[in-house]
Amino acid sequence: MAATRAGPRAREIFTSLEYGPVPESHACALAWLDTQDRCLGHYVNGKWLKPEHRNSVPCQDPITGENLASCLQAQAEDVAAAVEAARMAFKGWSAHPGVVRAQHLTRLAEVIQKHQRLLWTLESLVTGRAVREVRDGDVQLAQQLLHYHAIQASTQEEALAGWEPMGVIGLILPPTFSFLEMMWRICPALAVGCTVVALVPPASPAPLLLAQLAGELGPFPGILNVLSGPASLVPILASQPGIRKVAFCGAPEGGLRLLIQESVWDEAMRRLQERMGRLRSGRGLDGAVDMGARGAAACDLVQRFVREAQSQGAQVFQAGDVPSERPFYPPTLVSNLPPASPCAQVEVPWPVVVASPFRTAKEALLVANGTPRGGSASVWSERLGQALELGYGLQVGTVWINAHGLRDPSVPTGGCKESGCSWHGGPDGLYEYLRPSGTPARLSCLSKNLNYDTFGLAVPSTLPAGPEIGPSPAPPYGLFVGGRFQAPGARSSRPIRDSSGNLHGYVAEGGAKDIRGAVEAAHQAFPGWAGQSPGARAALLWALAAALERRKSTLASRLERQGAELKAAEAEVELSARRLRAWGARVQAQGHTLQVAGLRGPVLRLREPLGVLAVVCPDEWPLLAFVSLLAPALAYGNTVVMVPSAACPLLALEVCQDMATVFPAGLANVVTGDRDHLTRCLALHQDVQAMWYFGSAQGSQFVEWASAGNLKPVWASRGCPRAWDQEAEGAGPELGLRVARTKALWLPMGD
């Protein structure tokens, strides 16, 4: 028999049956750091960039505090160099056919597969996350993402005809993130032909390793460039003239809020506590722990939260097999937290769960939707009807029914409200990095002269300009709010002139209070309208189209007054009616079912209305542009507050006459007045859920700035005119994309 080599402890373990360490060797991670002499620079254009005279930040093991390497901090000139490299790489990368990009992405997936141990040990070592989470989750998903997007790239010419890549994408990542968050964003960008400059926080080696793996593949070194640097570099990156889009992501969701029905509260809490008691925490590189640690800062944050929650009256339960020293923190269940207490309002830190009871499903929905966050949620119920009711009703980007945390490259993941309005994965993720062919690239030069405090603040006073000599019958006077024409709050009017400068008539001068009323009316109408079937919505749009055709001669003569030729005027009316019908028909075929690898059961990709949509119409095409924007918005179940063409709002008011008879009250509200002032009121209204602005570059800049207040999705024209009479720009797929948001509803099955 061979020599023995057994240790002495088996005897004790036989009695105690304790778990032992299952250490994952991180020798390869250290060896990789050694190849850089323990000094990480930036990875730009396929080469390590280690400029001199830069500050450096230590990269530490979050659990032991041991110094692993030092990381150089980028400066403005490094950012410029990276953007320039990405810009040069874009020329070649985007010009290649999709299949070439597909091959390259596939090769990157293969390289990751070959070096996955290095990737997962490095990530776990540096972040302190449990290694099996990285190994079985992130690394596998990273490869799947590359494969999925390789397939998308290979069919790009057919599937995404009419779209072109935006250009260089600036990607900004938060202080604590998984390299996977970066993969969700760079895969679609690279697939469609964009190139990327990623600014990662100090001491994040995994993205640098990925960039190195991609760079060493050969022919396209500059497509992925990674810089590490402080948050102060963010505005510098965003304002680089070469950057066409900036994508950023916030810190990943930490803790959870749990709503439990009162009737099962005791039983559910008991089981939860029982399970928590069996959780094991330890060094991330131990293969048998459920949770690692996330460093001293995260530990401070959660300690503070729990202390405050306790002082505000909450009950705290902690359990689990957790090392007692910092930075480990036990899984924590907080209950009885008064809803009005400050802790109930803030984000829950990891690893805390805040549980609160509810009485009915309806109440649960109100509570769940009553937060500014809208990322993801899961519903646990064995009653299918109830689960679906909640799944459809939750205002979030992803809902899992009886499951949690599943992700797949083909399922769009995003959010609503303050969780942002961009999408990763699936076809939705690709469009984030595409723009309709032929439209001008984003102009990144922002005007520094725009004063956000005063833009549109004051309304220039309007005086009587003489008697009206408009056609008869005179157009209706007032703001169209809540289904009828109302006098404006300011009780004053503004003159509208025709193309030859004669006074055409007066329209109401709307103001902040009128906007408030219009948004309220739209909100009241929203649930009823969104609840209608697409068919029912289409029927009303068709009815409006028929009404427009009946009013054709009046509308055409009004357009003539604005300088259009009779034939062209009639064509505009006819096209407007066609647009209403087309969107009514198109909305019937929305949403579809996805089949996901490894999941039994479907994932529903739903297209849900945005809510109350504010639309500031362009000056040109006073009828066609108004209708072209109104039709998709209503077809997809939104309700709208519209500011019609400032030059000629009378056409829109004519349409309002028909809307008053055809539509339920509040569906579409039209407010006339000073364009900048109304824009200001709408953009700063926190309860407007999306905004489209077609007007000046300055106005666009203001709308984008102001909308950051509630992170509503914004579509602004930045002063570029659109050809509303052309199918692509007046009724193209871009409108269809912007008019609704996607929700992924996961329905795992099995009995």
Next chain:
Amino acid sequence: MSAHNRGTELDLSWISKIQVNHPAVLRRAEQIQARRTVKKEWQAAWLLKAVTFIDLTTLSGDDTSSNIQRLCYKAKYPIREDLLKALNMHDKGITTAAVCVYPARVCDAVKALKAAGCNIPVASVAAGFPAGQTHLKTRLEEIRLAVEDGATEIDVVINRSLVLTGQWEALYDEIRQFRKACGEAHLKTILATGELGTLTNVYKASMIAMMAGSDFIKTSTGKETVNATFPVAIVMLRAIRDFFWKTGNKEELGDEWLKPELFRIGASTLLSDIERQIYHHVTGRYAAYHDLPMS
């Protein structure tokens, strides 16, 4: 041996509202398997512990007294003595938990174990094993005869048709009668989970079997197309936990459940796999086929 489970009155409200979430159980099963590995000394100690849970089994048509005798010796000496010595475990009295045979072989097993001078219990399958598709009367008689022959543990199979048609009272009554027929012997109820259709049925059958007084519930006979699986085990363990919560016992399914009186693994080939692993742990080499004694 521990005391018997006296069972409870039939209370259908314990099972009426139960619905097992199949995908969630599958996910949990995956998680446990991925997150709870043991290595080195821990692996060796856990494997030896597992040996003490094994019902070392032979259930073949060609069983005779000679291979039953061999099996009984293997039950007494499951791991090579020198390997145990190397682990300093030779004085722990490691044997398998029981020897499990067909009723007609109980006498052989009792005799062989007596000759080997050990008190490992003999378990007998009974009650129409493995299908349970015989008359209740003969099933009960089979149990009585096995007990008479000296079996101290009886592995019965439940009547699957009662589960599939939802006749829970009838199932309860049958197991109650098994219980009675066992007398002082332990009643181990095999649910044949591969034939119950759903995990919800597995949970309900587990609960009924415990209410009726089973001392053990076992997954499967080894003769169905699908036998013991991880998800099924999770559901059964949760049923056991719920049963103990409901009957006022404060125990939970933690480490205190890991003793042969409360936990068993029915197996015939598992033991040799374990012995090979132990060999590797002790010597650092993989064993040749002839290095380990056969059973």
